[in-house]
Amino acid sequence: MKLVIFDVDGTLVDSQAHIVSSMAAAFAEAGLPCPDRSTLLSIVGLSLPYALAELAPQAEPHTLERMIAAYKDTFSAIRQNVGAQGFPLYAGAEAAVRALGARDDVALAIATGNSRRGLDAMMADWAFSDLFVSAQSADEHPSKPNPSMVAACLADANASAAETIVVGDTTYDMEMARAARCHGLGVLWGYHGRDALMSAGAARVLDDFADLPAALDEIWKG
Structure with missing residues (x-):
């Protein structure tokens, strides 16, 4: 086979627009400047914890946990709001x-x-x-x-x-x-x-x- x-x-x-929006929410939660769009999209494919650690190497582990949660919450809310047509x-x-x-x-x-x-x-x-x-x-x-x-x-x-x-x-x-x-x-x-x-x-x-x-x-x- x-x-x-x-x-x-x-x-x-x-789903790139939703990924960018969710990343922006994650960085806002941590009070960190958000990387530009091309940088954010360059790490798509990595699992979320690894992606955020790559994008925010200065963040402490507890901060990364907050960022992960903010990303997931935002992405889930977007999915509920836009439905299948949004992806x-x-x-x-x-x-x-x-x-x-x-x-x-x-x-x-x-x-x-x-x-x-x-x-x-x-x-x-x-x-x-x-x-x-x-x-x-x-x-x-x-x-x-x-x-x-x-x-x-x-x-x-x-x-x-x-x-x-x-x-x-x-x-x-x-x-x-x-x-x-x-x-x-x-x-x-x-x-x-x-x-x-x-x-x-x-x-x-x-x-x-x-x-x-x-x-x-x-x-x-x-």
Whole structure:
């Protein structure tokens, strides 16, 4: 069985405005100056505690805990206010997932830096969520690029690393794939650029979701 593991933020879902707003609330809670938008988005993909520690290295542990709580509360409130329409799938994402899910030789999974609560809420709005045989969140695993989430997906799908491709928009996704001895496939509609993704180990980098099926088959053929 071949396996495709998708990242969520920046790969399937465009949530950058809500991430920025929630980060601003976290920094306001700590009374710290908020980094600029590009800096905030550069750490998308890391689990929240690691992301905030990276963005606010001067913050004491108790301050980071307050920031984490403020981020989660703000993000949850945004989700409740805007609903599914506020977390749109990227163009072509649903069609690509459904096409892969219809194949007998391919299983699908998710590995995200989102919390379990956030991931479950998001997937509850997807009419295609039942196509994923495994969905791993930051609450059960170390942060990317640790390969723990990939290992869980491999076990759930009964797939081998050699036949598995991680699809993501950040270097953390590509490094995670490499650490798990899987293939990495980068996408350019998220947060990290082509050169960074290739340097982190991406076998290919896509400009459009429509190119995904052909790119996957090309990697599998070796």
